Amino acid sequence: MKRNWEALVLRAMGGRTFRLTVRGTESVGGRYQRLHLDDGGLLAECGVHPTMWIRLWFDDDGRPHQRAYTLVDPDPAAGRFSLEFALHDGCAARWASAARVGDTIDATVQGSAFRLPDPAPRHLYLVGDAASLPAVNSLLDAAPDLPATVWVEYAHDDEKALPPRARPCHEVVWVPRRDGGRHLVDTVRTALPGAADAHYWVACEAASTRDITRHLRRTLGVGRHQLTALAYWSAR
């Protein structure tokens, strides 16, 4: 597939590109498409960390279209992982819905880096939605004994078909998407405590992520090192 200046910049920044092959497809509750993939050597070369994401290159009417997706259950020994696509009207989501066994797609690894803080915080506060639930789940898997409170915004009831991988020490609060995300922001702002021994992880729609981050930093005085925040998509 044709590449653009973005690909050149990523390569100059050390990005490595691999060809993935679809080995299985699965609909999850109608609002997610899970694809099982052979990794083309990606995991052996790049390693794995919680919330790890890759840049997939889709074809949008002949133009390259790059979007980020999170590795699910990466298995370096087998050279396999899955991806879970929340479905909406977008090029990436459409590709995932139509993907068949044997289809291929290129993935660049550049920019993903996350480590659970060391020493471990006493509590994790996670704010996500359908797009970041795979990343939330990788965090819960990586910290099964760490108390966590998780807010998950959902736009459709069927999105709950992808369950949070919560253990008894994890509290999950489902929040319906209302008023363009305002309801999530208000819910989280009301409930979030500012604690020096906590880590905060925020990954939802761009405006919501910005508002929640601002509240954490300015109102609650949360330190930069205590906060991981990244917009996962933009409402347009």
Ligand SMILES: Cc1cc2nc3c(=O)[nH]c(=O)nc-3n(C[C@H](O)[C@H](O)[C@H](O)COP(=O)(O)OP(=O)(O)OC[C@H]3O[C@@H](n4cnc5c(N)ncnc54)[C@H](O)[C@@H]3O)c2cc1C
């Ligand atoms: C680090 C990172 C990891 C991510 N991991 C995942 C993942 O594992 N699974 C996953 O599903 N998504 C994930 N995302 C989000 C995904 O990259 C975006 O949703 C992306 O915009 C989808 O591209 P698209 O081509 O389908 O739609 P776009 O061309 O980007 O947008 C088309 C239309 O769809 C709307 N739209 C886009 N995304 C969403 C959404 N999530 N919900 C509702 N409407 C939307 C846009 O507002 C626009 O109107 C991740 C994002 C980041 C930054």
